[in-house]
Amino acid sequence: MSDFSKSATPNSVAIIMDGNGRWATQRSLDRCEGHIAGARAISAVLRALFEKEVHFVTLYAFSTENWKRPRAEVSAIMSLIYRYLNDTVIPEIKSDARLSIRFIGDLTPLDKELRESCEYAEKISRGGEYTCAVALNYGGRAEILHAVNEAIREGATAIDEQTLSRHLYTRAMPDPDLIIRTGGELRTSNFLIWQSAYSEYVILDKLWPDITPEDIISSLDEYTHRKRRYGGL
Numbered sequence: 001m002s003d004f005s006k007s008a009t010p011n012s013v014a015i016i017m018d019g020n021g022r023w024a025t026q027r028s029l030d031r032c033e034g035h036i037a038g039a040r041a042i043s044a045v046l047r048a049l050f051e052k053e054v055h056f057v058t059l060y061a062f063s064t065e066n067w068k069r070p071r072a073e074v075s076a077i078m079s080l081i082y083r084y085l086n087d088t089v090i091p092e093i094k095s096d097a098r099l100s101i102r103f104i105g106d107l108t109p110l111d112k113e114l115r116e117s118c119e120y121a122e123k124i125s126r127g128g129e130y131t132c133a134v135a136l137n138y139g140g141r142a143e144i145l146h147a148v149n150e151a152i153r154e155g156a157t158a159i160d161e162q163t164l165s166r167h168l169y170t171r172a173m174p175d176p177d178l179i180i181r182t183g184g185e186l187r188t189s190n191f192l193i194w195q196s197a198y199s200e201y202v203i204l205d206k207l208w209p210d211i212t213p214e215d216i217i218s219s220l221d222e223y224t225h226r227k228r229r230y231g232g233l
């Protein structure tokens, strides 16, 4: 790895879609309205990323810590994901064979209907050229523990990086080149903590429901000016 000049367009981008609640509060709306507006912003952003030949997009939809929120908000988010999946994602996958969806996270605590919709969407979308991974009930620490325990169950006595990576939810995907966080917070919030070891970060102050494809394209442009050194010179 001797060329440390500008980075090419990223192949794998992950997004922390943050700021829905603040967007609603600023408008004196219920936080759930912010989540509805946030869901509306997703399709255009995904389309723009795929058009730029980003082959893997990971979206942080619900964290293992988000269960701490009021019950009504959690259940509104879950219903929204269910509706978005059935009304938008599944029809899109059916009409465009290039699109694949997969879920990362522990789906077992989800309602049966939602879990089955996730599994159905994954089943009908194997092998697409462009993959969207949805992090749902996802936590980086939980993922690492899950991977370690799975490796132990399979008989591993010592775990190296390859073994661990092979047991992560993201095993079929490259590590993110670029992680975009909207809403201005400067933290990972337990997102892809193993995979992001050498990811580039772009933090956008805009709240997720206000995000346009142009904002995301600007982040890709910013990425191309980064020099990734991976610890080298």
Ligand code: IPE
Binding pocket: 017, 018, 019, 020, 021, 022, 023, 061, 062, 063, 066, 077, 183
């Ligand atoms: C992100 O927006 C969506 C989820 C966590 C599900 P937030 O709901 O965290 O919005 P803010 O950060 O409170 O504005």
Ligand code: IPE
Binding pocket: 016, 017, 018, 019, 060, 061, 062, 063, 066, 185, 187, 189
């Ligand atoms: C991260 O946002 C999770 C998602 C965007 C789904 P949070 O709003 O949960 O993160 P914190 O609580 O501000 O760290």
Ligand code: MG
Binding pocket: 018, 019, 020
């Ligand atoms: Mg937030």
